[in-house]
Amino acid sequence: MRAEQRSGSLMAAPYAAFLLVFAAYPIAFALVLVFLQWDLVTTPSFAGLDNVRLLANDGRFWRAVANTFVFLSIHLPLQIATALVLALALNRPLVLRSFWRASFFLPVVISGAVVAILWSNLYATDVGLINRLLVRIGLTPVPWLTDPSTAMPAIAAMVTWKNVGFYVIIYLAGLQYIPRSCQEAIEMEGATAWQRFRHLTLPMLLPQTILVVTLSTINGFQLFIEPYVMTGGGPLRRTYSIVLYLYTNAFSYQKMGYAATIGVALALIIGAVVFIQRRVIGKEETL
Amino acid sequence: MKTLGRIALYAGLTVAALTFIYPFLWMASATFKPPAEVGTLALIPDNITLDNYRTMWARAPFGRALLNSTMVAGTITLAVLVFGSMTAYAMARLRFRGRPALNAVTLAVLLVPGQLTLIPMYTLVVQLGWIDTYAALIVPYLFNATAILMMRQFFLQMPQSLIDSARMDGMGELRILFTIFWPLSKPVLSIVAIFTFMGSWNEVLWPLLVVREQQLMTLPQLLTVFALGGGAGSIGVSLASAMVLVVPVVIAYAFLQRNFIESMASSGVKG
Amino acid sequence: MPSVHFDHVSKRFGATTVVEDFNLEVADGELLVLVGGSGSGKTTILRMLAGLEEVTEGMIRIDQRDVTALPPRERDVAMVFQDYGLYPHMTVRENLSLGLRLRKVARKEIDRRVAWAGDMLRLEPLLDRKPKQLSGGQQQRVAMGRAMVREPLVFLFDEPLSNLDAGLRAQMRIEIGGLQRRLKTTTVYVTHDQVEAMTLGDRIVVLADGRIQQVGKPIELYRAPVNRFVAGFIGTPPMNFVDGQLLREDGSTVFAAEGVRVQLPHEIADGTGSSEVVTLGIRPEDLTVDSGDSTDAPADSIPGRVVLVERLGGTSHVHFDAGPHRLLASVSNDRLPEVGDSITVRVRAERVHLFGGDGRKT
Numbered sequence A: 001m002r003a004e005q006r007s008g009s010l011m012a013a014p015y016a017a018f019l020l021v022f023a024a025y026p027i028a029f030a031l032v033l034v035f036l037q038w039d040l041v042t043t044p045s046f047a048g049l050d051n052v053r054l055l056a057n058d059g060r061f062w063r064a065v066a067n068t069f070v071f072l073s074i075h076l077p078l079q080i081a082t083a084l085v086l087a088l089a090l091n092r093p094l095v096l097r098s099f100w101r102a103s104f105f106l107p108v109v110i111s112g113a114v115v116a117i118l119w120s121n122l123y124a125t126d127v128g129l130i131n132r133l134l135v136r137i138g139l140t141p142v143p144w145l146t147d148p149s150t151a152m153p154a155i156a157a158m159v160t161w162k163n164v165g166f167y168v169i170i171y172l173a174g175l176q177y178i179p180r181s182c183q184e185a186i187e188m189e190g191a192t193a194w195q196r197f198r199h200l201t202l203p204m205l206l207p208q209t210i211l212v213v214t215l216s217t218i219n220g221f222q223l224f225i226e227p228y229v230m231t232g233g234g235p236l237r238r239t240y241s242i243v244l245y246l247y248t249n250a251f252s253y254q255k256m257g258y259a260a261t262i263g264v265a266l267a268l269i270i271g272a273v274v275f276i277q278r279r280v281i282g283k284e285e286t287l
Numbered sequence B: 001m002k003t004l005g006r007i008a009l010y011a012g013l014t015v016a017a018l019t020f021i022y023p024f025l026w027m028a029s030a031t032f033k034p035p036a037e038v039g040t041l042a043l044i045p046d047n048i049t050l051d052n053y054r055t056m057w058a059r060a061p062f063g064r065a066l067l068n069s070t071m072v073a074g075t076i077t078l079a080v081l082v083f084g085s086m087t088a089y090a091m092a093r094l095r096f097r098g099r100p101a102l103n104a105v106t107l108a109v110l111l112v113p114g115q116l117t118l119i120p121m122y123t124l125v126v127q128l129g130w131i132d133t134y135a136a137l138i139v140p141y142l143f144n145a146t147a148i149l150m151m152r153q154f155f156l157q158m159p160q161s162l163i164d165s166a167r168m169d170g171m172g173e174l175r176i177l178f179t180i181f182w183p184l185s186k187p188v189l190s191i192v193a194i195f196t197f198m199g200s201w202n203e204v205l206w207p208l209l210v211v212r213e214q215q216l217m218t219l220p221q222l223l224t225v226f227a228l229g230g231g232a233g234s235i236g237v238s239l240a241s242a243m244v245l246v247v248p249v250v251i252a253y254a255f256l257q258r259n260f261i262e263s264m265a266s267s268g269v270k271g
Numbered sequence C: 001m002p003s004v005h006f007d008h009v010s011k012r013f014g015a016t017t018v019v020e021d022f023n024l025e026v027a028d029g030e031l032l033v034l035v036g037g038s039g040s041g042k043t044t045i046l047r048m049l050a051g052l053e054e055v056t057e058g059m060i061r062i063d064q065r066d067v068t069a070l071p072p073r074e075r076d077v078a079m080v081f082q083d084y085g086l087y088p089h090m091t092v093r094e095n096l097s098l099g100l101r102l103r104k105v106a107r108k109e110i111d112r113r114v115a116w117a118g119d120m121l122r123l124e125p126l127l128d129r130k131p132k133q134l135s136g137g138q139q140q141r142v143a144m145g146r147a148m149v150r151e152p153l154v155f156l157f158d159e160p161l162s163n164l165d166a167g168l169r170a171q172m173r174i175e176i177g178g179l180q181r182r183l184k185t186t187t188v189y190v191t192h193d194q195v196e197a198m199t200l201g202d203r204i205v206v207l208a209d210g211r212i213q214q215v216g217k218p219i220e221l222y223r224a225p226v227n228r229f230v231a232g233f234i235g236t237p238p239m240n241f242v243d244g245q246l247l248r249e250d251g252s253t254v255f256a257a258e259g260v261r262v263q264l265p266h267e268i269a270d271g272t273g274s275s276e277v278v279t280l281g282i283r284p285e286d287l288t289v290d291s292g293d294s295t296d297a298p299a300d301s302i303p304g305r306v307v308l309v310e311r312l313g314g315t316s317h318v319h320f321d322a323g324p325h326r327l328l329a330s331v332s333n334d335r336l337p338e339v340g341d342s343i344t345v346r347v348r349a350e351r352v353h354l355f356g357g358d359g360r361k362t
Helices: A002-033 A050-056 A059-090 A097-109 A112-123 A129-136 A148-176 A180-188 A193-204 A206-221 A225-230 A242-252 A256-286 B002-030 B051-059 B062-093 B099-111 B114-127 B134-141 B145-156 B160-168 B173-184 B186-202 B205-210 B219-228 B235-270 C042-050 C092-102 C107-120 C136-149 C166-183 C194-200 C218-223 C228-233
Strands: C002-013 C016-027 C031-036 C057-062 C077-080 C154-158 C186-191 C203-208 C211-216 C240-249 C252-257 C260-264 C277-282 C287-291 C301-311 C315-322 C325-332 C342-347 C353-355
Touching: A002 A256, A002 B062, A002 B099, A002 B114, A002 B173, A050 A256, A059 A097, A059 A148, A059 A206, A059 A242, A059 A256, A059 B002, A097 A148, A097 B002, A097 B235, A112 A129, A112 A148, A112 A225, A112 B002, A112 B219, A112 B235, A148 A206, A148 A225, A148 B002, A148 B235, A180 A193, A193 A206, A206 A256, A225 A242, A225 B219, A242 A256, A242 B114, A242 B205, A256 B114, B002 B235, B051 B062, B051 B235, B062 B099, B062 B134, B062 B145, B062 B173, B062 B186, B062 B219, B062 B235, B099 B145, B114 B134, B114 B205, B134 B205, B145 B186, B145 B235, B160 B173, B160 C042, B160 C077, B173 B186, B186 B219, B186 B235, B205 B219, B219 B235, C002 C042, C002 C186, C016 C031, C016 C042, C016 C186, C016 C211, C031 C042, C031 C194, C042 C057, C042 C077, C042 C154, C042 C186, C077 C136, C092 C107, C092 C136, C107 C136, C136 C166, C166 C194, C186 C194, C194 C218, C203 C218, C203 C228, C211 C218, C211 C228, C228 C240, C228 C277, C228 C353, C240 C260, C240 C325, C252 C277, C260 C301, C287 C325, C301 C325, C315 C342
Parallel strands: C031 C186, C031 C203, C077 C154, C154 C186
Antiparallel strands: C002 C016, C002 C057, C203 C211, C240 C252, C240 C277, C252 C260, C277 C353, C287 C342, C301 C315, C301 C342, C315 C325
């Protein structure tokens, strides 16, 4: 109807305008910035493929990419395992079920900045809570955030801790969809608890696992506030993240073209990694 | 055997729950401890002090930051609900030219990682002269594609006869949206409200880029700057400043945990 | 003076024509039923009258006023929806009064009308409940009340009974009919149920594929359907159809098909050609069943074999095969044949219908 057409257009127009300014334009301009050199003060100058060439040979950038893969190689398996275990523990009639669930979820609602500040203290070498605990049970303290070999794993463990509640909810939702008849059928076959898990629960949770992998991968590539607050990217740049590098280029060095190039590269890397992950996991599904 | 299993299960759950809760409890208690005591594992301080809070409050404008955060997150949440539901209503229930395109673009926007547009957004804000203004913190978040899609999905399930009745009763579209759809959409509106507010409340990267003036900083930003800049001086003080950010959230979470969990889980899955 | 006019009204969605050149006048105070299958365009016509769908071509007038381009609220019509469209978050009272409040009717007048409708529809004890707390029939009455309090020029009903179970449907049908006769408000009523149409309508419009097939009083449609579609649509159980030929024999005309021969009276046979391919229509009650394949049966009878007997109490349905044709006779219960029996069926030839190859009545 004409009236409907009119009110529809009017009600959607502000959003359409918003998309144009804050989605379409930035996406397009990101691609333009790749070819520019611009410090936000002087006029931008055309730089051809300089930014791309620089990026390809930028050890710091590739260090950050490598760091992210180190992060993911620890974070992903740990995240899936802890989320699964906690979800399975919760997926039964329990006293105080919502309390357990709520306590697992608590770190999810807390700001990443707070969590990072809190854990810098927990991880502190001399006065940190964790090391005091280790000392009390007779172990030597570990310089968590100051040793290049433990810094990234420590951050990965912390991020796992912060997000696990979120993935527990996803797995719990998946567990509800496993039909009771399937459970009963496999019990009738005489399967042990482990066999039931291996042959029924785990395969049935594949969609949730794919989701967990995808979301935590994207999350991992967007790592910023944790190294920013806890390590500044050190020691020996071992916790330098891609977004931290992007931020530094934009904010400290005023290199907009290069920072945007990093952003575009990051988007492409995320797309490629998620795509490959899905291919690999998807293939397992058909086997 | 069965009881043994149950004991083990509850013991495991308790350990897990402590793992998630204890650090926050320790943090809360540490803010009331004098510097010498902060490192201890005990939750009840031997000497209770408010010095950390006094110092924190005196050294940086945390009151102002609390106000800024509330204002920014509140405005964004209200806008996302009001404007977002208008958009969602149009996209779900009104036929107009360009609607399919708008739907498609909205879905596509969700696939673009924020880091791609971060820098162009930043340069845009610089060019608009919005650095160190509330506009920089608020305007880019006035609409939220995830929220619009969620509300649209909900609105699609409303019976057409409801809209028809309302039109026969003489209502215009905005009136239908706010007096008929809104009261019936409380579940989705509360979900959208919570994740929008929380997202804004906890956001730190964007404020770090566009705000340098301390008086305009939101809580997580001021907290980060304060802790990193050495302004805090001691663990107790920096944790005390973190408490300003955490306490309102934890109180809200305690009362609305079911809504929080549902909200943040569904927004994460859709986004 | 007619209160609703449709003037060459068409409705197209893109390339699809839903309603084609629709012309109709609804008399003041009349209850007119639009009946047809799904996709017949009946609901679209109603929604165009309501102002909920745009008219592609043509004009609609209500009480002589051109309303074609007006939004619903300016048309002075009220509608009862298939799923009622009650506001779930408002009480019955609020549901009833909302339209009046939005039109700035005086508080006292609103109270008067709500009380009036509540009284008429026996809703008083329910006024402060929410729709979810009501039964289907009660919700239905609230929906009607909401239309009534508006005191509109025209009532529109969109399949209002289709969500109710059979017993309640029959009861509400009587209520709606009684209410409409008391209020004397012009009413357009859409249904797919021809029984509803027959029992409620002052006049019925039969629709198919967005076109009017026939307009008339219920009994006219039943007795003199203009085409095969209307003949088959109106009446339960439906009319029997047999495809065959017309033959001239000794000055009279005979309908002949395999297993079925009927000698047609002159009034029916007049104007038909010889050897014409036609369809014979016989209503089930125009067939009389004689048990036994009596060889001395009258010449004008059909031999058949019973395949199914549905005993309904007062009358029963006897399904039988006559040659390749499966026919149905509606008979009294006195002498029912058994399945497998051979029977002789007599046709009341003066009541049969003939339809040409194009489906039209010859």
